[in-house]
Amino acid sequence: MDSFDAIVVGSGFGGSVTAYRLAEAGLRVCLLERGKAYPPGSFPRSPHETAKNFWDPSSQLFGMYDLWSFSKLDALVSSGLGGGSLIYANVLIRKPETWFVNESIDGGYERWPVTREDLDPHYDSVERMLDAQPYPFDQKPYEDTPKTVAMQEAAGKLGLSWELPKLAITFARPNEAPAPGVEIPGGDDNLHHSPRSTCRLVGECDLGCNFGSKNSLDLTYLSAAQRRGADIRTFCEVRAFEPVDGGFQVSYIEHRPGQDGDPAAPPLRGAVRARRLILSAGALGTPYLLLRNRSAFPALSPALGSRFSGNGDFLGMIVKARRLQEEGGDGELVPRLLAPSYGPVVTSAMFMPDAHDEGGTGRGFYIEDAGYPEFLNWLVENNVLTMSHRVGRFLLRRAWSAATHSPKSQVGRSAADALSKGLFTATSLPMLGMGRDVPDGRVFLREGHLDLDWDLTASKPYFDRLNKTMGEVSKSLGGRYWASPLWLLNRLITVHPLGGAPMGRDRREGVVDSYGQVYGYPGLSIADGSVMPGPVGPNPSLTIAALADRSAERIIDDHRRNPAGRP
Structure with missing residues (x-):
């Protein structure tokens, strides 16, 4: 049985950062990822291939999209080397300082045992590694991006602050002006050995970038971790783990999907040992693993499963936007082109302040423009x-x-x-909302399956306010507003599930401390979105990565103080 200094389960923002930092410090690291690697050019686009791109090994599906459905909420997460970075919108926004709230946990409020000051150095480190940069809106051909122009205008009309958030996207070659679709020198220096090019502005970020323009975790942290000796194993799905001999033993199955239509072969069983175990399977995967293996960890906090949140995710749509033919006059209303497929998925964000912010009320949120690939326009129009x-x-x-x-x-x-003029899609624009919903959900096991106890009641004022603001954004651009159809059914969908193994000041309040170390089990840590005691507010990826960076430093310090005891 192979032995390591540390085993990392999962390769999302927590796992990839942790694996890199530990390998960089000289620890022998094994990373277990249940999904497969996706080099640039391998993300499916055809209907036939996309239909197979879901995760359900029991049905011989080993794809990227892992969809969970609960009674009041659906959640979409990613399975693959690089985790959610493969399909996220690349947005890196720091959690506002005032949103690290320290309130009573009664009634659905959260208590953060870390501060913005604690995380700022780690935010800096992650942004450098992911080469974070704002959309180059001040240069051609980016300055005329219709959806970015429209969102800036709408924010001004509504008196909301507007920003170009940092994105984990490469827009330019080193020391050159941004230019779409040019080869990145040395871009093949990654674990896939695949060449890369700058962003081609085709709105395909959420389907996986086939051009390697996204600075996803496989192209950054994981490639660097592998160069430093990390043992990265794909198709390895962890099923069990337990304390043993001063460390941990992790048991997994290795999936063997069929090739070229052949059926999958029976999975192989494997096991590894390490002194340290870091769970980074996500806000659904990590609580699920802990709940399934709770008998091996009887001292786990009673807070396991609690503080679940969807990070306030909400989808709205501007449709049939219009503008005056002559700005400022009494001219005729003509279609306003928003061109959602031009640019990366997200280019800008507007901000609604929170009651914790000066002049704010209620629970705050962000609204971001969103895009999608051009072929969806054809699907709708034709x-x-x-x-x-x-x-x-x-x-x-x-x-x-x-x-x-x-x-x-x-x-x-x-x-x-005979062809559609395409005005419906050209004058429409999705909007992504996220913010401080109430983290009062709880995940638990029911007949061996993960279930969620959550309803909309406590968070409804937040969603009503977000919904109303999206309507005002649409109106300010001369458009109509459509809320997500799920909203009409009193359901929501999230791509940012959080909580389930929250941090707290002690074992009663949280499963882990502020460094992600599990109370009662030295050597066992969690580094993913499950440790959040409440919503991040903006896109949570950067905060998850920063917390993991901070947690990794503590693991490295502990290892240097006590390097003995390897299993």
């Missing part, structure tokens, strides 16, 4: 039903012209009419 109607009309006209011996031979206009 689907089978509408396309067949227009093409049928075109063919009837051609048949009539032939029957009447029409002399008109140029029919470009008729052919153009």
Whole structure:
């Protein structure tokens, strides 16, 4: 059985940062990731391949999208080397200083045992590693990005602050001006050995970037960890772990998907040992593993499963935006192009202050522009039903012209009419909302499956306010507003599940301390979104990574003080 100084379970923002920092410090590290590697160019785009790109090994699905459905909430997370960084929108925003609240935990409030000052050095470190940079909105061809211009205008009309957040995207070659689609020198220096190019502004971030423009974790932290000797194992799904001989033994199964349509082979069983174990399987995966293995850890905090939050995630849509043909006059209203498929998925954000902020009320939030690939515009505008109607009309006209011996031979206009003008999608824009919902959910096991006890009641004022503000943004741009259809069914979907193994000042309040170390079990740590005692507010990836960076420093210090005791 292989032995290491540390085993890391999961390769998301917590696991990748931890694996790199420990390997950099000279520890022997094994990282176990249940999913597969996705080099640039391997992310599916065809309907056939995309239909297989979900995670459900019991159905021989070993893809990237892992969808969980609970009674009141759905959650979408990622399975693959690099975790959520493969499909996130690249946004790196620091948690506002005033949102590290320290309130009574009664009634659904949270208590943060860390501060912004604690995390700022680690925010700095992560931003450097991910080469974080704002969208280059002050340069061509980026300065005319319609959705960015529109969001800036809307924020100004509503009196909300607006920003260009840092993004983990490469827009330019070193020491050169930004330019779309140029090769990045040395871009193949990664664990995939795949070349990379700068952002091509095609809105495909959430489907996986086939051009390597995203500075995802596999291309940054994990590549660096591997260069420093980390043993990275894919398709290895952890099932059990237990304390043993002053350390931990981790048991896993190694999936063996079939190739070229062949059925999967039976999985192999494996086990490894280490003095330290770091769980980084995410806010659903880590609590699930702890709950399933609780008999081996009887002293775990009663807070296990608590403080679950969806980070206030909400989806809204501006549709049919309009503007005056002559700005400032009484001219005719004409379509306002928002072009959601131009640019990365997110370019900018507006901010609604919180009751903890000067002049704020209620629970604060962010609203970000969102985009999607161009092929979705074709899907909406030229689907089978509408396309067949227009093409049928075109063919009837051609048949009539032939029957009447029409002399008109140029029919470009008729052919153009057979296609949609595309104005619905061109004048529409998704909006992503996230913020300080109430973290009063609890995850637990029911018949061996993870379940969630959560309802909308406590957070409804927050969502009502966010929904209302999105409507005002839409109106300010001359558009109509559509809320997520799930909202009409009193359901939500989150891509940022948090909590379940929250940090706290003691074992009663949290599963881990402020450094992610599990109370009662030296050597066992958690580094992922499950340690959040409440919502981050903005996109949580950067804060998860910063907390992991801080936690890794404590593990390194402990190891240097007491390097003996390897299993």
